[in-house]
Every structure is written in C-alpha cells, then in structure tokens.
Amino acid sequence: MSTLPSKTLDSTREFFRRDQVWPFLAPEQATVNVDNQVILYVEGLNLSFDGFKALNNLNLYVNDGELRCLIGANGAGKTTLMDVITGKTQCDSGTVFFGQNHNLLNKDEAEIAQLGIGRKFQKPTVFEEQTVFDNLELSLKTDKRVLPTLFSRLTPTQIDRIDEVLKTIGLAKHRFMLAGALSHGQKQWLEIGMLLVAEPRLLLIDEPVAGMTAQETERTAELLTSLAGERTVIVVEHDMEFVRSIARTVTVLHQGSVLAEGTMNQIQSNKDVIEVYLGEEAAAGEHA
Template sequence: MKWLNDFRELFRRDQVWSVMLPKQVDVNLDKNIALYIEDLNVSFDGFKAINQLNLYIKEGELRCLIGANGAGKTTLMDIVTGKTKPDSGSVWFGQNHDLLGYDEAAIARLGIGRKFQKPTVFEELSVFDNLELSLKTNKSVLPTLFARLSHQQDKRIAQVLETIGLTEQRQLAAGALSHGQKQWLEIGMLLASDCRLLLVDEPVAGMTAEETEKTAELLNKLAGEHTVVVVEHDMEFVRSIARTVTVLHQGSVLAEGSMDDIQKNKEVIEVYLGEEHAEGSEAAL
C-alpha cells in the first residue's frame, strides 16, 4: 500500500517535525556531581525512614549502597525517582534540576532510570521490540502509529544488544529469557532510553554464579559513561564491583569509603554483627 508507506515516511523518526522531537535535557555537571542529597528527612507514621541524610554521587561513578533491611535504601531511591516526597531536605540532579519539584515522568525524562529487583519487561514481545519501545522518542499518537526506526536508532539498539550480551537473542520473546538475561534486558531498556543515572536494585538476586559474574562485568562497563548506583545485599558481589561503598543505617549514612575501609569500620561491624546475633544469620561482612 503505497499511500501508507508515503504517510509513514512523513513520520520517520529521523525526519519527524522538530516540534515533535523530545527536548534535549541540559544537566549542569560543572562540579562533577551528578546527584546531591542534603539534609533529607522522611517519616512514615512516626517512623523515621530517612534521617538527616547527606549523600553526593559523582558523575560517572559506580556507587554501592548497603545496609540492613529498614536502613532507608529503597526509600531513598523512591525519593530520587519521585515516588515519595520527603518531609524536608533537597535532592538535585546536577546543579540545575531540583528533583523535588518534578513528578516521576519528568524525572525519567531527565535521564534518571530505575531497575527494580524483579525484572519488568514485556514478555510477549521480542528483546528487540522491548528496546525499541524504550527509545527516547515522541510518544504521541501519530508518530507512535506510523513512525519507522531510523538507521541511527536501529544502530543504537544494536549497540545496546551488544553491551548487554543479548545480540543472539534479539528476536527471542523476552519471556523465554533466563532470569539473568531479563535483568540485563531491563538494564538495556534504561540504556536505550538514554538514562544518565541508573538506580539498580539488587541486580543479582536469584542469579546463577555465571550470571552474577556477567552482571558485574556489565555494571563495570557502564560506569564512566553512566552514573550507576547499586543497592545490593550480596557482599561477595559488592566486593567484585565496589569502588565506593555507602553504608546506610536507620536512615543516615553510617560509613563511606572503599570496601576495605568498610570491612574494618567498627561501627559497621557492630551493626551487622548485631543483626547476625539477632537473626542467627551468617555475618554479612
């Protein structure tokens, strides 16, 4: 049908009207800090989930957040992504974006993406289609219905597939992937959407040893070009990727430094040993 092809040609994503294209987001990183969190507080029914928290994440770094259950890790990510509003404090992306003034969709458009512990992919669609849907394009009706991938966008998807190690599975239904592959696909979806700051929640939970090793390689590969914050309970995995580790306890920063520094910190040891004796679990550190 020639008329349909001609109509679709009008909405090619590399030739679509400029007013319909997503706007480029300027993030001021003059001080090399991607995320500023200062004097942050939030309470739920009298429980202090975040307590005078101060945290600074450098542009391009790989930061690990650790802490016992209830330490405030998930609440912190909820605040950064706009799901939860704090009682007080400030959260800035670069020096020019006050995240507390944005909703979840606006924060995502800034280039902040979150990968939850359980993969959230479109299982009936192919790996390629999942990535195509994640591209940062105009999502209004006509461009969505009639637009075709440009050469540049097709190349971008190919690059992401190579990065996450799923080139051979590009036409496979996402539901047929292994658990680890679904995790990588979800990370790839964040990359396809041009995320600059990736918040990754327990990426290796339920993975095989081989998948865990590949995930460590992937996250290390992403750091530098992207800012990556990883929340994880698996200390062996943290040791394999850690450059800087932040320990949260009762909603505040208890300690920060290299993994070696953290393992020698008396306060951190007391917190984890206390949890060990209380629950009869193995020592976390």
C-alpha cells in the first residue's frame, strides 16, 4: 500500500508527458513567412515621450538568418526600438512585422515571445538559486499552465536539447552549479542559453559584453557569430571593437532614425557617421 501513491504519481506524470500532452493543451507552433528573405520589417516608426522624439520615421529591414549590429549614441533610439519590437512599449505610428504575416503591434509581450522572438537585456536575469540546468529547463518552450507543469517530465528530446545548448554556451561542465556562483560573463551566456532552449527565430541581444573580461568578450563574439544563420541575431552594443569583431551589417541610429547602414568598413568611412557618432567617440578619447 505504501508504494501506491508513488506509482499513481508516476502514471499520472507519464500521461501528461510533455511529448504526449493533449493537443488542446499543447502550445501552437507559429509559422513565419520569410518568402522575401526578410524576417523583420520596421516601417515609419514614430514614438514621442513628452515632446522628445525617441523614434522618428524609423525604417529597418533585417534578413532572415543575418547578424545585425545596431550602434548609436545614448538616446539614439536603440533600446526604444527593441521595446517596441517586443511589445514592451507602444509606438505612436508605423508598422512592425515579423515575417510577412505577423503584425507585432497587435500583440502583447507574451504573444510576441511565443512567436519566436527572444530578448536579452544588458543585466543578466537568471535564477541564481537554481542550477544552470534548472535555469535552462525552466526556459523550455512548453505549456506553462499549472496542470501540465505539475505532472510533466523532461523528455529525452528535451534533455538532448538542453545538453546541446550547454555545449553551445560553453557551460556543459557547470550544469549542476548554482547560477549565482557563475562569473558575470557566464551568467550572460546562460541567459543567452535560456533564450536558445525556447528555439527562437529572432534574438535581440542588448550590450552582451558590458563588464566582461577580454577573454569572455572574445568567447561571446564566437558564440553570437555561431548563432546566426539558423536564427537571426540583432546586437545592440557600444563597444566598437566588439562590433568590429562580429559585424556583418551595421545600422547606425541617430535621433530616432537610421543614419547609415552597411558593412563596418562602409560605416567607418561614412562622413555623417564620423561626424555624429564615431567623431563623438574620438573626441571623448582625446579628452580622457
């Protein structure tokens, strides 16, 4: 009689296994139309805060599978743009489409995340009292309602997925370490891993190397470069050396609009960019 509750619980868990969950409980898999090879369309985006024009008729197109860097001085509109894309902030006018078939301005943050758009903020937000493995498990793209979560078990496929991500982010040997014991750089990688286990199509990464050592910065460059192709990666960063190390296409924002776009060499030789952005950086260096 003493083993009955355990057997009953095991049977119930088996019934609600994540790979056998009832169809009406399973999260829908969204399809993204990228027939034109473009995964993100931002057109005519405007947003004002108390008279300040944070976004000013901004237009941006990002191809499926590319690594795009966004640069610009403080207040250029980089973070505000990411806020609008992820549903955190509503714009005044304009359009934002994920592929050709998903209007992001009609969706909330949870719906946008479910579509396959993941965002990493500058400061790592990991569950420090949980292990690295547990952080990744909690981030799996599964039905988060009480009943499926209570009785679900990890499937072999999901365990393999977590193992794959652990290798990708370089934390396989730290899987059972508490996240709070990781270095700053490792926490940044773990948070990227937490996005990856949810299998996003588009990753928005905000200042990933702030506070990192030179070695961690180099490793982060390798990681982000490896992610592009299978998924699209947009990186916002102030560290110009880091941008140079990963840049394929660079978009420069200034006063809420796109000032210039192209390869890093093209950006570095652009007179407007030199005057507005790189010139400011050089001037700061002279007075340092």
